[in-house]
Amino acid sequence: MYPTRPRSALRTAVVWEVLRTALEQRTAELDRPVLDVLDTGGGTGNFAVPVARLGHRVTVVDPSPDALFALERRASEAGVTGLVRAVQGDTQTLPEVVEAGSVDAVLCHGVLEVVDDPAEALGSLAGTLRKGGLVSLLAANRNGAVLARALAGHFADARAVLDAEDGRWGAGDPMPRRFTGEELSGLTAAAGLQVRSVHGVRVFADLVPGVLVDTEPGAMEALLKLELAAAEEPAFHAVATQLHLLAALV
Template sequence: MALERTHPGTSARTGVVWEVLSAGLAERSARTGSGELAVVDLGGGTGGFAVPLARLGHRVTVVDPSPDALAALERRAAEAGVSERVRAVQGDLGGVLDAVDAECADAVLCHGVLEVADDPAEGMSAAGRVLRPGGIASVLAANRDALVVARALGGNVAGALAALREPVRRRFTEDALVELVRQAGLAVASRHGVRLFADLVPSAEPDDPDLLALEVLTAGRPEFRALATQVHVLAARPE
């Protein structure tokens, strides 16, 4: 299947997450013997990941607090011909178990929602309870360490020091994010840095294939991922 330009796998900003997630879903499919998995996308908005996943044959439920975003999701799914595989549900991370059943999903996406959660630990725990045993979680959050670098490079040295010395609301170090995932009862399988060069190079085009290749090749290396704008963790609920 050809990838459209808006597909997350074609962009340097999302390509790493798509590659890791796709591999995790393929492994889950092999274990379950089913090419159709149940996916819950928390805060999935207009369907940037949900619609491509539905096109792969999965059933995706998007839980999002914005009715406008969900309406756009439904239009996008209709245009892609996958409306029967995409379900839009209004809700948020804290109340996800009011929106979907516990242990209903083979995979849960938790991308960019911990930053806006009232209680990130509680939210991550709720996301973990959505998974069936053996299911996988794709967790993406803003990286505090990258903020330190960005502030310093922007000339705000005092702000960089402040971000380094004290916890920054709505941003996580890699270790802090991994600890949240583990506290939710999930086992960490891999961790990656996302949007390092895509954000650091001012003239970079997100769909430049060389830039995407650079992001993918450096994402798993600790000396690079500490500087990335976001941290991505792939985890699994024990069988």
């Protein structure tokens, strides 16, 4: 079961497979079936609701009241209202709404790109974890953006992404910040977290024309399998649109 519709699953399958397996292993380690999971910036529940369907308690902290309203509706439709809690806030207010050392896993997907201070945000997230707790960290990959802009014929933009400290190609870039794998690993280490695995996300999904996937019989399933296989290979990490790190509080 993927947390999104089949077409969108191309962009989320890698993260979901890693996360689902990690949660299963953590329940076995703790010898209890229900984990307390925090999804910061979880919005409408793209991952929170599937995690709740696994039987875990999920708190979603997000600054958007509209997103949280949609989350509650989605949780109701999935029959997991009692397992999903919606809280308006962000990484800066996290200590006020989530007790320190109270959760078993944190989802931080697409958050570090937009916060004012990524190191401070990750430190706040780590502070909510119990010892041995997990962090699922997903962030935009600077090197992948270089390749994407170059393949689109925007060579000056590609060079700008390569050179800019924040990995942006200019004022019109909708992404506030991008990271290299080394930068993400450094941030996790500084927060007292130990990286367990790194996966490339959307290695091919953003490069393959959608018409090929939508019209060629069996193409979507084949591309999905390719994404899952390539995600495991470090050689492909540099060209992925996003990087996914699974880390634990040591």
